[in-house]
């Protein structure tokens with residue numbers, strides 16, 4: 045018998061890694077994050093002072109993805125302004141715009157010609173460390189048409205519940221289950237591997253959902269769907285609490301921040317042109333990021349994580365505890381946030 049680790053196999057694995065394309069669903073209205081999403085779409089909201097999606101794109105690039113298609117709907121110009129053709133991030137980035145929302149399934153169907161072999165599809169509002177190589181191995185070994193990355197959460201009612209059998213094949217997919225319907229704690233992490241054949245069932249040009257339409261339909265027809273549990277960091281940033289949590293976690297070291305170009309002064313990280321009084325204090329838990337040209341006066345006190353956008357001013361004696369302050373805001377003397 046031939047060993048599994050033949051050079052051909054290793055070469056094939058490397059090739060697969062580099063051939064992967066990714067479609068990212070970014071067309072949602074982000075209603076739960078209003079009023080922030082009235083001016084910017086959710087995937088472009090700043091997270092540690094970079095458009096949220098940039099973290100996801102940089103991670104894809106690190107794992108060998110080179111071509112990405114963004115399925116946009118709400119405020120498409122903001123995406124083009126932030127990323128253009130992707131060259132800044134080392135990616136070939138294209139856009140597929142929906143003039144009216146097609147839903148997660150309709151967006152995938154509209155991108156049919158982008159699907160060449162196994163293709164990665166991602167929700168555009170999830171911060172996660174996904175091991176793509178392992179995900180892909182599981183997908184191939186179970187010969188699935190669609191594989192869903194899963195994560196475990198304490199309350200699955202806000203997500204898509206995914207129940208698998210002992211081999212890892214999906215038995216049930218139930219979007220936003222009620223408490224009575226819970227049978228496990230594994231949920232759809234918002235990352236899928238698709239074989240193009242799985243798209244046949246999606247009707248073209250109409251509003252259609254992956255979660256409420258395609259996945260239950262595939263299961264009903266006995267087609268193979270696999271679930272693969274991801275153990276990496278995972279957070280859907282879709283609510284105010286979670287948006288803040290993304291910052292607290294990143295500045296606390298739970299997911300890797302892109303630190304290029306920042307200067308460190310103890311727990312403070314300073315971007316270009318930022319000014320920090322030597323008499324500003326921090327309680328030592330977490331880190332505080334000062335964006336470009338931000339200024340912090342003497343006697344300002346921070347505890348926990350802090351993220352100040354570009355040009356933010358924090359006056360004397362202000363107290364900030366786990367705060368995200370967006371670009372150009374002024375925090376007055378003695379203010380408590």
Ligand code: GDD
Nearest residue numbers: 069070071072115145146147151167168169203204232280
């Ligand atoms: N292009 C496009 N068109 N994208 C859309 C549309 C659309 O009509 N509707 C939603 N999206 C995008 C959103 O921008 C988001 O990135 C993603 O699809 C998921 O939509 P959400 O509205 O954020 O869904 P959710 O958070 O309630 O639930 C989804 O994510 C959970 C994980 O965070 C589902 O996929 C759940 O099953 C999953 O557990």
Ligand code: MG
Nearest residue numbers: 167169280282
């Ligand atoms: Mg979401």
